[in-house]
Amino acid sequence: MPEHAHDPRGPAGRELRTPPVRDWDSWPFVGDVEPKELRAPEPEPPRNGEGDRPCEACQKPDSEYIWTDTRWRLLALPPSGLPFVCILEPRVHADGPRDLPDTMLAEMGVMLARVERAVLAVPGVERIHILRYGEGAAHLHWWFMARPTGVRQVASSLAMIWDDVLPTTPDDVWHANVATVVAALGPA
Template sequence: MADIPMPLPGFTAWPSFPFEGDFKIKHLDPPVETEPARKGEDSADCTACTAPDDAYIWVNERWRVRTMDRPTGLPMVLMLEPRSHLDLGDLPNLLAAELGVMTVRLERAIRSLDNVARVHVYRWGDGAAHLHVWFMARPVGQLQLRGTFLPLWDDILPPIPEDQWRESLAHVAAWLAEFGGTPLAQPPRIDWQAPAKLTDS
């Protein structure tokens, strides 16, 4: 007997859904008996724990903010991480309270960029064991990017210009540094050349 295809969920008709054409739903694999270990369960093998401060755009004694290694399709994509090797449910009360403050502070810093309308905040937790909270900026006027599918659009859109990306990183880092910590992102160098000599107009 042939498999009867499952009906597509309603979100495939949403304006924000980034794909069109014929789709079918994958079959759900049976559950595994043992969950696989995530990357960096042991702090000795943890990428976040072994990364130097200069891999981040802003740091303080308890938190660090990281970007991707190249421009993204969205105006800004950042990750907030604690220095300590902890997951969300492991945070002591002080860090848990600071996570709320840092989330609001970083959202405001990103939203202060001219080309940002909203900032989406995500935590998935299935990839790496070290807590990392994602901040993704939706560009102004791009209403089709609203909502659930913003991370997918980030992979689809062409990367923003590198100079614009670096300038925005430096802006966010400086904004955060107004409350303490160290800004490590630098704006791009100005590419200009002085005339060799003065000429009469």
């Protein structure tokens, strides 16, 4: 295996670069930055729902979700900087798309489109960022992050940071946005 695959910090262990983030339109901060120390590769800790850790998603009752059917559930995250953020999960415990049967995968494609359309119905939303990481929990979850119209700096991969930088969406607006999404999704 090439050395780089063992330790991405470089041969001396500290050859990190600083990209010109201050020139990036989407960079949320001002001032100089430098990379923090990157630890040497370490054992992977068990994620939520892995090893001895129980799966929070499997234990969560339907009442905590804004929309459910027999195979899928949609969870709205609490109010944050973006107008609406939610995650789509299969009811069955699956770590990644690789664990789902073809019938569920086909349905997953339909659900991704349904949820995207529903979140686009939120007033003032231009685009939906759809993401899947799987770093924190071992139960498949797709992120949907609503990017407001005209707020071009939130247009890319830094939207997750902007979500914590922008002022929190007021409760009444957020509740209205949830209601819009649920109505647009329609019955299960």
